[in-house]
Amino acid sequence: MSLLTEERNHQVTKVKKGSIVTPKGFAAVGMHTGMKRKRNDLGAIFCDVAADSAAVYTLSKMQAAPLQVTRESLAKEGKLRAVVINSGIANACTGKQGEKDAYAMRGQAAGHFGVPEHQVAVNSTGVIGDFLPMVTITEGIRQLKPVVGSEGADQFCEAILTTDTVTKQTCYQTEISGTPITMGGAAKGSGMIHPNMATMLGFVTTDAKVGHADLQTALREVTDLTFNRITVDGDTSTNDMVLVMASGVAGNDALTPEHPEWSTFVELLRKTCEDLAKMIARDGEGATKLIEAEVRGAKNDEEAGRVARQIVGSDLVKTAMFGKDANWGRIIGAIGQSEAEVNPDHIDIALGSIPVLVNSQSISFSETEASAYLDNDTIHVIVDLHVADGFARAWGCDLTYEYVRINASYRT
Amino acid sequence: MSLLTEERNHQVTKVKKGSIVTPKGFAAVGMHTGMKRKRNDLGAIFCDVAADSAAVYTLSKMQAAPLQVTRESLAKEGKLRAVVINSGIANACTGKQGEKDAYAMRGQAAGHFGVPEHQVAVNSTGVIGDFLPMVTITEGIRQLKPVVGSEGADQFCEAILTTDTVTKQTCYQTEISGTPITMGGAAKGSGMIHPNMATMLGFVTTDAKVGHADLQTALREVTDLTFNRITVDGDTSTNDMVLVMASGVAGNDALTPEHPEWSTFVELLRKTCEDLAKMIARDGEGATKLIEAEVRGAKNDEEAGRVARQIVGSDLVKTAMFGKDANWGRIIGAIGQSEAEVNPDHIDIALGSIPVLVNSQSISFSETEASAYLDNDTIHVIVDLHVADGFARAWGCDLTYEYVRINASYRT
Numbered sequence: 001m002s003l004l005t006e007e008r009n010h011q012v013t014k015v016k017k018g019s020i021v022t023p024k025g026f027a028a029v030g031m032h033t034g035m036k037r038k039r040n041d042l043g044a045i046f047c048d049v050a051a052d053s054a055a056v057y058t059l060s061k062m063q064a065a066p067l068q069v070t071r072e073s074l075a076k077e078g079k080l081r082a083v084v085i086n087s088g089i090a091n092a093c094t095g096k097q098g099e100k101d102a103y104a105m106r107g108q109a110a111g112h113f114g115v116p117e118h119q120v121a122v123n124s125t126g127v128i129g130d131f132l133p134m135v136t137i138t139e140g141i142r143q144l145k146p147v148v149g150s151e152g153a154d155q156f157c158e159a160i161l162t163t164d165t166v167t168k169q170t171c172y173q174t175e176i177s178g179t180p181i182t183m184g185g186a187a188k189g190s191g192m193i194h195p196n197m198a199t200m201l202g203f204v205t206t207d208a209k210v211g212h213a214d215l216q217t218a219l220r221e222v223t224d225l226t227f228n229r230i231t232v233d234g235d236t237s238t239n240d241m242v243l244v245m246a247s248g249v250a251g252n253d254a255l256t257p258e259h260p261e262w263s264t265f266v267e268l269l270r271k272t273c274e275d276l277a278k279m280i281a282r283d284g285e286g287a288t289k290l291i292e293a294e295v296r297g298a299k300n301d302e303e304a305g306r307v308a309r310q311i312v313g314s315d316l317v318k319t320a321m322f323g324k325d326a327n328w329g330r331i332i333g334a335i336g337q338s339e340a341e342v343n344p345d346h347i348d349i350a351l352g353s354i355p356v357l358v359n360s361q362s363i364s365f366s367e368t369e370a371s372a373y374l375d376n377d378t379i380h381v382i383v384d385l386h387v388a389d390g391f392a393r394a395w396g397c398d399l400t401y402e403y404v405r406i407n408a409s410y411r412t
Numbered sequence: 413m414s415l416l417t418e419e420r421n422h423q424v425t426k427v428k429k430g431s432i433v434t435p436k437g438f439a440a441v442g443m444h445t446g447m448k449r450k451r452n453d454l455g456a457i458f459c460d461v462a463a464d465s466a467a468v469y470t471l472s473k474m475q476a477a478p479l480q481v482t483r484e485s486l487a488k489e490g491k492l493r494a495v496v497i498n499s500g501i502a503n504a505c506t507g508k509q510g511e512k513d514a515y516a517m518r519g520q521a522a523g524h525f526g527v528p529e530h531q532v533a534v535n536s537t538g539v540i541g542d543f544l545p546m547v548t549i550t551e552g553i554r555q556l557k558p559v560v561g562s563e564g565a566d567q568f569c570e571a572i573l574t575t576d577t578v579t580k581q582t583c584y585q586t587e588i589s590g591t592p593i594t595m596g597g598a599a600k601g602s603g604m605i606h607p608n609m610a611t612m613l614g615f616v617t618t619d620a621k622v623g624h625a626d627l628q629t630a631l632r633e634v635t636d637l638t639f640n641r642i643t644v645d646g647d648t649s650t651n652d653m654v655l656v657m658a659s660g661v662a663g664n665d666a667l668t669p670e671h672p673e674w675s676t677f678v679e680l681l682r683k684t685c686e687d688l689a690k691m692i693a694r695d696g697e698g699a700t701k702l703i704e705a706e707v708r709g710a711k712n713d714e715e716a717g718r719v720a721r722q723i724v725g726s727d728l729v730k731t732a733m734f735g736k737d738a739n740w741g742r743i744i745g746a747i748g749q750s751e752a753e754v755n756p757d758h759i760d761i762a763l764g765s766i767p768v769l770v771n772s773q774s775i776s777f778s779e780t781e782a783s784a785y786l787d788n789d790t791i792h793v794i795v796d797l798h799v800a801d802g803f804a805r806a807w808g809c810d811l812t813y814e815y816v817r818i819n820a821s822y823r824t
Contacts, residue, residue, distance in 0.1 A: 062748030062756055093744050095757060095773050128741025129774040238748055315727070316819055323820025329540025332505050336474030336650055344474055345507060361507050362541040401813050407728055408735025 011174055012264070012271050018171020019153035020184040024207040025049055025247030027146035030155030033136045035088030035126070042086045042137070043159030044109065045203060046146035050079040050119055051245035052209075054216035056223050058240035064092035064128075065102040067241060070121040073106070078212025080245055081115035083203065084122050084141065087160055087188070091124040091132050092238040101132045108141045125188065125201060125239050126162055153186065160188040160201055163406060168279040174268050176261040179252040181208045185272045189230075189280030202227060202242035202276055208265060209248035210255045217257065218266050219244050226273035229305065229394040230281040231313040244269070281312075281395040282377075286402030290395060291321055293381045298390030303340040305392035310338040311381055312396025321379055322398035326370035328356045331381060341387050348384040352376075423586055424676070424683050430583020431565035432596040435619040437461055437659030439558035442567030445548045447500030447538070454498045454549070455571030456521065457615060458558035462491040462531055463657035464621075466628035468635050470652035476504035477514040479653060482533040485518065490624025492657055493527035495615065496534050496553065499572055499600070503536040503544050504650035513544045520553045537600065537613060537651050538574055565598065572600040572613055575818060580691040586680045588673040591664040593620045597684045601642075601692030614639060614654035614688055620677060621660035622667045629669065630678050631656050638685035641717065641806040642693040643725040656681070693724075693807040694789075698814030702807060703733055705793045710802030715752040717804035722750040723793055724808025733791055734810035738782035740768045743793060753799050760796040764788075 021028050030043035055074055057067050073080065084105060091098050102122055110117040124132065146152055157167035168187040173180060183206040210218070219242065227242055248254075255265050282290040293311040298304035311317055314334040320327040328349050335342060349357040352373045354365055373379070433440050442455035467486055469479050485492065496517060503510050514534055522529040536544065558564055569579035580599040585592060595618040622630070631654065639654055660666075667677050694702040705723040710716035723729055726746040732739040740761050747754060761769040764785045768777055785791070 059751075060745070060748035061751065061754050062744055090741075093741065093769070093772055093774070095771075128744060129769075237745060315815075319816055319819030322816065325821065329502075329505065332474055332540060333472070333649060336472035339471075339473065342473050357505070357541075359507075360505055362505070399816060399819075401816050403727075404731055404734065404811060404813050404816060407731035407811075409737065 012172050012268050013174070015171040015173050015182065017150065018182070018184055019150050019169045020045060020156065020186045020203060020205045021148055021150060021153045022171045022184045023182040023205045023247065025051070025249035026205045027148045028152040028156040029144050029146040030157070030159030031140060031143060033140040035086055035133065035136060039161060040155055040159035041088045042140040042144070043156040044144045044146055045083045045156060045205065045245070046113060047081050047245055047247050049247055049249065050081055051247045052078060052212045052215055053080040053243065053245045054212060054219045055241055055243045056219055058237060060238050062093065062238045064090055064124065064238045065094060065098035066091055066122045066124050067239065068099065069102040069106050070123060070241065073118045073121055076118040079119055080121050081119040082109055082113050083243060084109040084120065085160055085201070086124050086132070086137060087162055088126040089124060089130045089132055090126045090128050090239050092128045094129070094131055097131055101134055104134060105132070105137055108138055112141050112144065121243060123201060123239060123241055125160065128238060157186045160186065162188065163285055164188050164283055166283055168276055168283065170272055170275040172268055172271050174264055176208070176252050176255065176264055179250055181206065181250050181252060181268065183268050183272050185276045187276040187280055189283060200227060200240050200280055202273065204242070204244040204269070204272055206244070206246045207248070207250035208246050208255060209250065209252050210246045210265065214256050215244055215246055218269055222266065222270045222273050225270060226277040229309060230277045231309060231396045278395050281397050284397035285406045286400040287397030288400060289321065289376065289398050290378045291381060291397060292378065293383065293394050295383045295385065295392050297385040297387055299341040299387050300390040301392055302390070304390040305394065307335055307338045307340045307383065307385070308392045308394035310334045311383070312394045315399055318396065318399035321374060322400050324371045324374035326351055326356055326367065326374065331383070332357070335383065342385055343387055346386040350382040352380050424584050424680050425586070427583040427585050427594065429562065430594070430596055431562050431581045432457060432568065432598045432615060432617045433560055433562060433565045434583045434596045435594040435617045435659065437463070437619055437661035438617045439560045440564040440568040441556050441558040442569070442571030443552060443555060445552040447498060447545065447548060451573060452567055452571035453500045454552040454556070455568040456556045456558055457495045457568060457617065457657070458525060459493050459657055459659050461659055461661065462493055463659045464490060464624045464627055465492040465655065465657045466624060466631045467653055467655045468631055470649055472650050474505065474650045476502055476536065476650045477506060477510035478503055478534045478536050479651065480511065481514040481518050482535060482653065485530045485533055488530040491531055492533055493531040494521055494525050495655060496521040496532065497572055497613070498536050498544070498549060499574055500538040501536060501542045501544055502538045502540050502651050504540045506541065506543055509543055513546055516546060517549055520550055524553050524556065533655060535613060535651060535653055537572065540650060569598045572598065574600065575697055576600050576695055578695055580688055580695065582684055582687040584680055584683050586676055588620070588664050588667065588676055591662055593662050593664060593680065594618065595680050595684045597688045599688040599692055601695060612639060612652050612692055614685065616654070616656040616681070616684055618656070618658050619660070619662035620658050620667060621662065621664050622658045622677065626668050627656055627658055630681055634678065634682045634685050637682060638689040641721060642689045643721060643808045690807050693809050696809035697818045698812040699809030700734065700812055701788065701810050702790045703793060703809060704790065705795065705806050707795045707797065707804050709797040709799055711753040711799050712802040713804055716802035717806065719747055719750045719752045719795065719797070720804045720806035722746045723795070724806045727811055730808065730811035733786060734812050736783045736786040738763055738768055738777070738779065738786065743795070744769070747795065754797055755799055758798040762794040764792050
């Protein structure tokens with residue numbers, strides 16, 4: 001049984017109105033430079049100290065230039081003072097010029113904040129193939145004044161959005177050996193979201209003290225259970241990244257996997273990332289609802305994850321959910337397609353608390369009740385494979401006319 | 413270099429208005445029994461002799477009952493006299509009762525046609541989870557009178573449709589060692605279409621003489637290059653099957669892989685299956701156009717196939733094509749996601765004859781010209797990866813409002 005299941009009570013509590021600047025040591029800012037029409041399009045997170053940091057990146061073979069630059073920064077010392085990001089233009093498929101621009105962005109931010117270049121991470125999100133307007137970026141960076149107040153976090157959260165309709169931020173708190181530890185998160189998502197770090201950005205700050213390598217381990221483990229469990233449209237992007245910065249200002253003893261409270265810290269990170277991941281899925285392009293697939297009884301957790309992702313990734317399931325149609329045949333179709341081990345005669349499916357399939361056979365249920373349930377803005381699809389005790393959750397959204405409208409006219 | 417590339421001239425020619433009854437030895441029929449509202453919903457192909465036959469099936473772990481029955485028929489002798497199929501109800505996820513019904517359908521057809529049970533194949537397509545109305549089926553089978561005229565093929569083609577808007581049939585001819593050989597095909601597709609034998613049915617008849625095992629080898633090879641290269645929505649079904657019957661009535665010497673004209677026969681099969689596959693993709697649910705991705709310069713043919721399928725399978729590419737938007741960033745995204753070996757700085761992309769990306773960098777092209785090109789009902793996306801000489805094609809369709817409409821209200 002993984003340490004990460006919710007069954008253990010880790011006393012991790014949500015902080016209302018908390019954000020990436022709630023943990024001690026962090027400030028943030030966002031501004032409008034004109035790369036996007038109206039909303040903020042340039043932002044930064046700044047840390048008072050060199051924060052131990054870790055990151056995971058898109059698996060796309062076409063990684064954008066800024067990811068290479070950020071990777072290079074982190075490789076040197078594993079510590080960051082600042083992150084700078086723009087939205088509107090992704091600086092992807094921009095060749096040598098793109099690399100040059102990403103390095104310039106990093107250099108200018110380092111100069112402006114008075115920190116070493118390798119303690120700065122950069123990223124960009126938006127249209128692929130266009131060059132960054134470096135005059136605008138340069139001028140913008142000079143004006144970035146991070147603040148500790150929540151307005152700084154709000155500005156930053158807006159500055160990372162593309163087609164997102166809402167900003168996404170969260171904050172959790174726990175206590176480790178008597179010391180309060182806070183963690184905040186900000187994210188963007190919307191389209192091109194799929195398991196394996198598709199187009200999404202996540203920024204997590206914490207005042208816990210954790211070394212770079214251990215933080216990397218925890219982030220990888222948690223990303224697999226959260227950001228890699230969401231899908232909007234099955235498309236992966238060139239610029240995805242999740243970054244964690246740990247300031248250590250809380251004053252706890254350094255956390256390592258050997259620390260008795262390590263699992264509490266991992267749970268804090270999991271809660272933060274899961275919250276952001278679900279916000280991304282819910283705000284998928286054109287989505288009207290969040291779909292959570294919970295798969296029990298699989299051969300192992302990995303296979304359960306595969307089935308759960310196949311369900312939330314199926315265009316047929318997604319359109320059925322949009323149409324409030326309790327069409328479990330499409331869920332069975334997705335299960336069958338997942339290649340996970342199944343016992344074809346012993347599969348149960350429920351929509352929320354309404355069983356629709358028992359032992360792989362249709363049972364009578366009220367279509368009216370089912371349709372009323374599917375009218376909720378969060379739908380739980382619960383599957384029991386009765387093979388072993390593998391368990392997983394995955395999240396997605398419905399597929400709507402609006403998704404088509406947005407994506408048939410993204411550039412125009 | 414595969415024998416299957418189009419560069420060899422095999423003298424395979426299309427037969428206008430040809431169908432599954434054009435090859436010698438075959439008759440067909442279709443009728444309306446009431447399982448679907450209006451269109452034919454029960455059909456059969458009948459062969460004068462025991463035809464050497466071969467089939468490939470869905471890879472879904474939730475294979476419907478009729479597939480097991482058909483598999484059992486073919487396992488015995490590899491020969492078929494008849495195929496019976498209904499549409500409207502898939503007889504999938506129907507447990508023991510479903511198996512019983514599929515066997516009953518086979519037994520009744522065998523009795524009606526006066527042939528051994530194991531020389532009958534059955535299948536069903538439609539809604540998952542409902543039981544077959546066996547009284548209707550039994551009564552219907554008794555009335556099936558296959559005819560050699562093209563009206564029988566037309567009726568059959570209608571009887572296998574679900575949400576398809578048009579029937580799909582084709583016919584090709586060639587000469588092998590001086591003997592004319594004919595091959596006909598019928599198919600249904602529409603939704604739940606994805607590589608690896610997703611919801612689609614294909615029936616191919618030929619008067620060539622080919623043994624069961626060699627026919628199976630050829631079918632597997634050709635399916636990989638045709639039916640497994642189309643996608644509508646990434647969903648795989650429980651009932652997919654492609655079946656080939658070879659009557660041998662043409663009178664040619666038996667074809668084997670050692671025969672000097674074997675590759676001509678394989679090419680005949682490839683052309684027939686590719687034609688059907690493209691018709692299925694073009695008639696994808698809600699589709700307004702066929703998208704063909706042609707990938708050159710991959711590490712090998714397999715990787716080229718993976719990239720081509722990723723492109724035609726991307727919801728973002730599909731919506732861009734619907735919106736007539738020359739958004740090559742999404743094509744690059746799909747290439748990057750395919751995990752095929754790429755040289756990130758040396759990728760070329762063209763839309764038809766309009767280059768939009770050269771050496772991975774945007775080149776200026778007329779958006780008006782590109783948009784006019786994308787208004788065609790067939791779009792060619794041509795990618796050169798410049799890695800080696802792997803080549804492949806794949807086919808899909810655009811993603812439209814209509815797809816969402818159809819699938820948000822399939823059962824209701």
